[in-house]
Amino acid sequence: MTSIDQLIEAVWSLDPPATSRSQIQICVSRLRKLLDSSGHVGTIRTHAAGYCLEFGVAEVDSLTFLAQLETARATIARGERESGASALRAALSLWRGPALCGMESDVVRRGATGLDEQRMSAIEERIQLDLELGRHAELVAELHTLIGQHPSRERLYGFLMLALYRSGRQVEALEAYRDARAVLIRDVGVEPCAELQSLETAILNRDPVLLGEQSAGSWSAQPRTQLNHTSGHGGRRSWPVPQQLPSGVADFTGRHRETARIVGFLTSSAGTEARNAVPVVALYGRGGVGKSSLAVRVAHELSDQFPDGVLYADLQGMRSPRCDPSPLSHFLFALGGYGRELPDDPQVRRDLYCSFLAQRRVLIVLDDAVSEEQLKPLIPGSSTCAVIVTSRSMLSGLHGARHVPLGPLDPSESVEMLAGIIGTRRVHEDSDAAAELASACDGLPLAIRIAGGRLASRENWPIARLVSRLRDERGRLDELEHRGAEVRSNIALTYGSLDEQTKRLFRLLALVDTPDLPTWIAAALLDVRPTVAERLLENLVDAQVLDVIEYRDARGTRYRLHELVRVYAGEVLHDTEEPAERLAALERATGGWLKLAETAHRELYGGDYTTIHGSGTRWPAHDDLEVTSITDPMHWLDTERPALVAAVRQAAREGLAELAWDLALTCVVLFETKGYFDDWREVVAAALQAAERAGNRTGVAASLYSMGTMHMFKGQLGDAQQCFRDARTIFEAQRHDHGIALVLRNAAYVDRLVGDDTAMMAKYDEALRLLNQVGDEVGVAHVMRSQAGHWIEVGEHDHARELLDQALDIARRRRCVRVEAQVLFSFAALHLQLGELEAARQELHRVLRIVRASGDGIGEAHALCELGRVRYREGRLEGAERTLLHACELASQLGERLVEAKSLYTLGEVELARGNSAAATTHLGRAEQMFGQLGSPTWIARTATLLSEVRPDNRTVEYT
Structure with a gap:
């Protein structure tokens, strides 16, 4: 049934x-x-509502096509691929080009789009069958x-790509992928789908699966090198073979990679004549990590590879830092020398030691060394x-x-070690607590063994x-x-082995809550x-209380304090440093974060625009001491986010309210x-509470403004x-014109969303006056762009263009690409309103290039939504x-x-154009519900x- 109104719309549109x-x-x-004739x-x-056209299936080519298509698919489902492909060709032969070609009516085009989609789906099914049947060359x-x-x-x-590759044309197959990527990025604004990317990878790797073959291959296990088990003595020994190793620990866990590395090196190197040097593996790591x-x-494990014995000495490490020659005497005695016959000269003893070992296969373990x-x-x-x-x-x-670093156990190994001490049953019965215990022990085997021992007893x-x-x-502890x-x-x-300046840094590092530490x-x-500071940090790295962290994003060298070490550092900090000294150090660190965050904000906005600052002390106070350079401000802010959040949280907790609210607001971008x-x-919650406790009214207003922006x-x-109302009241009492202007700017946007255009324009006008008064040029550009959006909607296109031209000039003069992208987005909306679709598309592609380069995900979402509308x-x-x-x-x-919600709305329009009422609904x-929740x-x-x-019943949605 087709109503007369639908026919009218199909012929004359609106x-x-x-x-x-x-x-x-x-x-x-x-x-x-x-028809009658x-x-x-x-x-x-x-009929009363309109007209009905009644034909049989055989008299309507589209219905005939669908019937034949259904028959073809049933044939394919039975496994008859050749017959199915022929049936698809027969169905497709009914077509003579795109459906209803030349018809301009929107209503007709919606129906035609659905028919064309059915045709293309059938073509793709037939091509897939032809590929399976080996007709790749014919398809190109x-x-x-x-x-x-x-x-x-x-x-x-x-x-x-698959047809070309199977035709022996790999290069052209890869060129087809590059063409696809260029078209999709240019026309749609997205990368190719995961399946297409995977296909490119498979073609690059010449994956045999692409040819329908099973990959055939086998792994060949290399034979392990065997050592010659000769003793070096022609006759029977007159002295027992030394076996000085202490017993291994029963709860030893993990370390599979390190063990394989050590065993592989020693068994492949010892006894190799070409190597004229003894193979040495040096394990290093912090105390308690399990080196011994x-x-x-x-x-x-290697003892059977060394038939002439194993020597072991505990060198006492930092407990006995002087060079003690006594292990050499013990080794000589174990190898067959007699105490009364040993020479007094250390060098002669060294020569005798080397002579004893010249033809022997002996493993020497030197535990807890302090120096070369x-x-x-x-x-x-x-x-x-x-x-x-x-x-x-x-x-x-x-x-x-061969130096082998040894770090903490990973969480699973830590829990496994705990289970070895207290039993798997207790661990399984309380697995969450076991995991937390392992974490509290910082993956340190010594700590896990102690905790496990307490639980076992x-x-x-x-x-x-x-x-x-x-x-x-x-x-x-x-x-x-x-x-x-x-x-x-x-x-x-x-700690006791460090010099005094390094000790003080060790203590002060306990003040910082950030996940890792830059040098500054x-x-x-x-x-x-x-x-x-870098020299002192390296001292702590050498002492194995700091880890060096290398990030791929070129943030430079970073350091991380081990958790239990940090706890100990906190103990000695409170025993040694006065409270005022601790607070001053923390204030300098927070001031450093604020200075860097301000630098990033200035790089993004061309100056201290669209924000306000407090009077907290920055570190360093003068620019003659360079902290670091920030070449990519958004990337820097993003990578430092955990540290910045921790710095605000800690400053607020310690009463540094002025620094806390300033840093929190600077990070809003x-x-x-x-x-x-x-x-x-x-x-913002932490900064607000700190400002309220300190009676810092400007900080309270700034935090409320930030919180309102987040809600917005x-x-x-x-x-x-x-x-925004509360923040404005406080700023007005403080006579803080810049703060008032920023609040008005965002409050006006909320007015726009709730449909109060009169209040919106009044706030924008007042914000523009104050921003000009305080010299916030970028803020002025932002308000002009927002005002232009209103004039676009009401059809005042010339006035909107004038405002956008001024805003764009400011953004480019101040090199504020973020606001430039927002202005270009508004230009795209203007072009779209005027029906200038090509110009709108070009502006949105410019916006996408800017926001993607800066990592602006919100901006990208806005641009893609509008680009979808253009499409x-x-x-x-x-x-x-x-x-x-x-x-x-x-x-x-x-x-x-x-x-x-806007994207869902336009998706609904797309489905209506296709004639797909169910998907449109x-x-x-969903869009209606979200707009309702947003108010x-x-x-x-x-x-x-x-x-x-x-919706024939005009149902409504209740909003919660």
Whole structure:
């Protein structure tokens, strides 16, 4: 059934003549006569609501096509691929080009789009069958033609790539992928889909699966090198073979990679004549990390490779820092020398030691060394021997050694070790507590062994009981002590070996809550130059209390303090440093973060625009001491986000309210650009509480302004309005014109969303006056751009263009690419309103280049949403759908609910154009609900109007 109104819309769109109904009736009458004269009497029936055309399936080519298509698919489902391909060709032979070609009516084009989509789906099914049947060479020309007609259908590119590759044309297959990528980025604004990217990778790798073959290959296990088990003595020994290793630990866990590395090196190197030097492996890591346990474990595993014995010496490390020659005497005695016969001269003893080992296969384990000098007398000269050394620092002067760092156990290994001590049953019964216990022990085997020992001796204790005691950092090291073994004394040995300046840095590092530390933080804590701080940090790295962290994003060298070490550093900090000194150090560190964040903001906005600052002390106070350079401000803010959030949180907790609110507000550009709403909420709440406690009224107003802006971005308009009202009241009492202007600017945007244009324009006018007064040029540009948006909507296009020209000039003069992108976006909206679709598309591609270069996810979501609308207006429904789905997904990820709702609305329009009422109803229903939750009456009305075309019962949605 087709109503007369639908026929009128199909013929005249939205501008029918007054005689439209009578003209429709005349045309239907003529058509009825033509059909009657051709033998189709009575095929047009008149009803009260309109007309009905009645034909059989065989008399309508589209219905015949669908019937044949269904038959073909049933054939394919039975596994008859050849017959199925023939049936698809027969169905497709009914077509003579695009459906209803040349018809301009929107209504007709919607129906034609659906028919064309059915045809293309059938073509793709037939091509896929032909590829499976080996007809790849025949398909290449056809696929090139189809891609020319449908440049954004990715399946066609995939088919072409596969057909070319199977035809032996790999280079052309890869060129087809590059063509696809260029077209999709240019026309749709997105990268090729994952399937197409995977196909490119497979072609690059010549994956045999692409040819329908199973990959055949086998792994060949290389034979392990065997050592010659000769003793070097022609007759029976007169002295027992030395076996000095202590017993291994029963709960040894993990270290598989390190063990394989050590064993592989020693067994492949010892006894190799070409190597004229003894193979040495030097294990290094912090105290308690398990170096000795691993060395003893590996030595036991290798003992059968060294038939002439294993020597072991505990060199006492930092407990006995002087070079002690006594291990050499013990080794000589174990090798067959007699104490009374040993010479007094150290060098003669060294020569005798080397002579004893010259033809022997002996493994020497030197545990807990402190220096290379201590080791020199104990390293033999024979390549038939091997040496394992452990030390807390990397002995870089031990030439020729293979250095193996040993870090903490990973979480799973830590839990496995705990289970080995207390039993798997207890661990399985309380797995969450076991994981938390392992984390509290920082992956340190010594700490895990102590905690496990305490639990093993108290079988009635649940693991959670010890975990709760370990949560208190002040007593954590007290809890990690059991029958003479303790973590504190282990760390204290390292601390005691440091010089005084390095000790002070060690203590002050406990002040900082950030996940890792740049060099300048150490400089700020000590108030010294970065070069001095770097030397002291390297001292701590050498002492194995700091880890060096290397990031791929070129942030430079970073440092991380081990958790239990940090707890110990906190203990000595509070015992040593006065409270005023601790607070001053923390203030310098926070001031450093603020100075860097300000620098990033200035780079993004061309100056201290669109924000306000407090009077907190920056570090360093003068620019003659360079902290760092920021070449990519948004990238710097993003990579430093965890540290910036931690710095605000800590400054607020310690009463540094002025620094806390200033740093929190300076970071807003990061939070709003990337959609980091959880971090935004955390820092603004902390800064607000600190400012309220300190009676800092400017800080309270700035924090309320920031909180209102966060609510605005999340679509919580009522909360946003309340925050803006409160912030404005305080700023007005403080006579802070810049703060008032910024609040008015954002409050006006909320007025626009709730449909109060009068209040909006009044606020924008006042904000513009104040921003000009305080010299915030970029703020002026931002308000002009917002005003232009209103004039575009009401049809005042010339006035809107004038405002946008002025805003663009300011943004480019101040080199503020963020606002430039926003202005270009508004230009695109103006072009779209005027029907200048090509100009709108070009502006949006410029916007996408800018926002993607700066990592502005929110800006990208906005641009993609508008680009999807342009594609819809161009009639490129498939491209519009892809772009809008991408915008919708990105907006959802970032919490940008207004963009998500607008994308859903336009997706509904796309489906209506296709004639797909069910899908349109789904998209529009979701959009209607979201607009209702956002409280946006203009968009609610638009969506309801469009929904009325597809919802016969005019259902409404309740908003929660």
